[in-house]
Amino acid sequence: MLTLWYGGTFDPVHEGHLAIARSAADAFGVPVTLAPAADPPHRDATGASAGQRARMLELAIAGDPRLRVDRRELHRDGPSWTVDTLLELRAELGKDAPLALLLGADSFRSLPTWHRWCELLPLAHLVVAARGDADLAELPGALAAEASGRWTDDPARLAAAPAGAIHALKQPLRPESATAVRQAIAGGDPAWRRQVPAAVAAYIEAHGLYRQP
Numbered sequence: 001m002l003t004l005w006y007g008g009t010f011d012p013v014h015e016g017h018l019a020i021a022r023s024a025a026d027a028f029g030v031p032v033t034l035a036p037a038a039d040p041p042h043r044d045a046t047g048a049s050a051g052q053r054a055r056m057l058e059l060a061i062a063g064d065p066r067l068r069v070d071r072r073e074l075h076r077d078g079p080s081w082t083v084d085t086l087l088e089l090r091a092e093l094g095k096d097a098p099l100a101l102l103l104g105a106d107s108f109r110s111l112p113t114w115h116r117w118c119e120l121l122p123l124a125h126l127v128v129a130a131r132g133d134a135d136l137a138e139l140p141g142a143l144a145a146e147a148s149g150r151w152t153d154d155p156a157r158l159a160a161a162p163a164g165a166i167h168a169l170k171q172p173l174r175p176e177s178a179t180a181v182r183q184a185i186a187g188g189d190p191a192w193r194r195q196v197p198a199a200v201a202a203y204i205e206a207h208g209l210y211r212q213p
Contacts, residue, residue: 002028002159003093006102007035007082010053011046013060014196016176020129023171024102025066028155035070037080047182047210050074059199083116086123098159100125105135112142125158126166136168185210
């Protein structure tokens with residue numbers, strides 16, 4: 001069975017994140033594991049601690065059997081490099097088990113800036129959540145070359161091989177972003193509550209998160 005892994009900062013998790021995860025779970029017929037990063041190396045300090053971000057994820061997915069949370073990156077020293085997580089998963093699953101990394105189109109386009117990014121596709125497939133063809137047009141040269149010949153529209157192809165394919169997951173356009181949620185909270189705009197699950201909104205308010213810009 002395909003293992004579908006969705007890593008990220010989730011600062012905080014919002015309805016857009018959940019829509020991507022659920023779309024992938026439905027498309028591939030397998031659960032999606034959401035894994036919060038402990039020390040994201042590509043961005044500034046998070047607005048909530050790793051433990052708080054993981055707890056919000058657990059609250060967000062409660063009752064949905066399609067989604068799971070894995071805290072392994074919180075227990076590993078140093079930056080949360082994706083390649084290290086995939087190496088760990090590959091060691092656990094074995095060399096022949098199908099494994100896929102779920103990521104958004106913006107993250108996919110930035111892959112050439114990631115640590116040891118050329119090692120990702122030999123370790124796992126990529127499932128890229130895109131709002132439309134424009135999200136994946138005019139890729140950076142190095143990424144376009146690496147992706148050439150790897151694209152597939154058939155989800156079954158990912159379950160039939162351990163790694164190396166890229167699938168574009170078409171999903172509905174959604175307005176949420178973690179940056180916008182944090183800014184709305186800091187600015188006192190109550191609209192942010194509609195962008196996160198009710199349990200996550202209650203947690204954010206109870207812990208006074210993101211009050212400072």
